[in-house]
Amino acid sequence: MILEKKVSSLLFVGVDGGGTRTRLVLMSAVGELLGYKEGEASSYLENGREMVAKSLECLFEPFRKILERAESIASCFGLPNVGEFERSEQVLRELVQRVTCIRPTLIVNDVVVGWAGGTLCNDGVHVVAGTGSIVYGRKDGKEVRIGGWGSIIGDEGSAYDIGRETLRRVTRQLDGRDEPTFLKDIVMSSMDFSNWYDVIQWIYEGDKRSKIASIALHTYNAAIRGDIVAKSILENAAIELAYSVLTAVKKLKLEEPLISYSGSVLEKNEIVKDKFASCLKGSIPSAVIRKAPLAPVPVSYTHLTLPTKA
Numbered sequence: 001m002i003l004e005k006k007v008s009s010l011l012f013v014g015v016d017g018g019g020t021r022t023r024l025v026l027m028s029a030v031g032e033l034l035g036y037k038e039g040e041a042s043s044y045l046e047n048g049r050e051m052v053a054k055s056l057e058c059l060f061e062p063f064r065k066i067l068e069r070a071e072s073i074a075s076c077f078g079l080p081n082v083g084e085f086e087r088s089e090q091v092l093r094e095l096v097q098r099v100t101c102i103r104p105t106l107i108v109n110d111v112v113v114g115w116a117g118g119t120l121c122n123d124g125v126h127v128v129a130g131t132g133s134i135v136y137g138r139k140d141g142k143e144v145r146i147g148g149w150g151s152i153i154g155d156e157g158s159a160y161d162i163g164r165e166t167l168r169r170v171t172r173q174l175d176g177r178d179e180p181t182f183l184k185d186i187v188m189s190s191m192d193f194s195n196w197y198d199v200i201q202w203i204y205e206g207d208k209r210s211k212i213a214s215i216a217l218h219t220y221n222a223a224i225r226g227d228i229v230a231k232s233i234l235e236n237a238a239i240e241l242a243y244s245v246l247t248a249v250k251k252l253k254l255e256e257p258l259i260s261y262s263g264s265v266l267e268k269n270e271i272v273k274d275k276f277a278s279c280l281k282g283s284i285p286s287a288v289i290r291k292a293p294l295a296p297v298p299v300s301y302t303h304l305t306l307p308t309k310a
Contacts, residue, residue: 009071013102015059016296017042017052017079017110019131019151019160020210024059025297026066035063036297043080044092045150046209052079052092056099067102076106078113078296080132084148110296111136111148118260118292125248126292129241129272130263131213133158137248144251146244151209157241157272159265163215165233171199183222183230190218220269231271238275241266246283256286260293267291 010029015022022042026035039059042052060067067073077096082088093107111134115126125137132155134148147154155161170187172178174196193199203212222230249257259280266273280287 011067011070011073013067013073013075014113014297015056015075015077015079016113017055017077019043019046019080020213022055022059023297024063026063034066037062041210044088044095045081045085049095053095053099056096060100060102064101073102074105075102076108076113077104078108078110080110082107082109083145084109109134109136109145109148111145113296114262114292115260117294117296118262118290119258120293122258123252123254124258124260125245125252125254126260126262127241127245127266128263129157129159129237129261129265131159131210133161133241133244133263133265135241135244135248137252137254139252139254142252144248146248156244157237157265158263159213159216160209161240162219162233162237162265163212165236166215166219166230167199167203167212169229169233171196174199178229181222181229182225182227183219186222186225186227187215187218190221191215216265216269220271223271234269234271235275237265238272239279241272242276242279242283245280249284249287257284257288259287259289260291261289262292262295 012027012029014025019041022039024037024039025033027033037059040051040055041047042055044052079092082092089107093104096102096104096107111126111128114128115136115138118126123139125135127133127135132148132151135146137144147156149155151160166183166187169178170184173180173184187193191202193202219230219233223234245259266276277289280289
């Protein structure tokens, strides 16, 4: 999407990367939305260097003429894996500059962008629970990060984690190790699986992470129809997210913590959200828990008005 507006001398570029998609927003100095585009995943460790480069190139291509006409560009790139491997910031900064021809003003882990939109840069903790999961908190300049270990050994409470556990439980039911429940039926029918062979072939072909994360929707549909196995999977995911947040709160010594969240698992799944909130309130009754008031890329605005800080 490109809005035909006069290009100001100063432009703001924001990029929000992720394990499923990457989004770019282009705004004027007075907060006017000039352009927005969605692209593919941009996780350097999960998707690889070439995938990240391709995703960024496709995002920026429609806006190159606009950006070339700007006298100054302020940019923030929130990308997965910043701070997660040796020289990560330098490696990703060089990649961004080579592909986009923009020298990033800021390049941070995508969870930091979520924290900024969730707490409005106040002391507090933010949890992202989408395809993957991670928790980030800050108090008086001190930072903590919990989770974010990736799909192989981590991502507890994420859509991927829910999908993986769902498939594990379904395969146990297919084997006869567990009693069959509606969860098996809804997954097999929704995914058009005829037998165990279809399940195995689907899992091990193509982009495993995004595909497995998509199963979380079927877990939710089974849970709201009363399947106790599906409900337990979702509640366990909520407990994992809450425990990560509580760990961050403890490390930061926040007494009345502001806790914000973003991502489909907590924004669209009330079973997970309600259990998550009850776990936090049970441990810290004074906690303020809220959905992030600003998305990393607030594309619902044609003109951006910042909410009042907490």
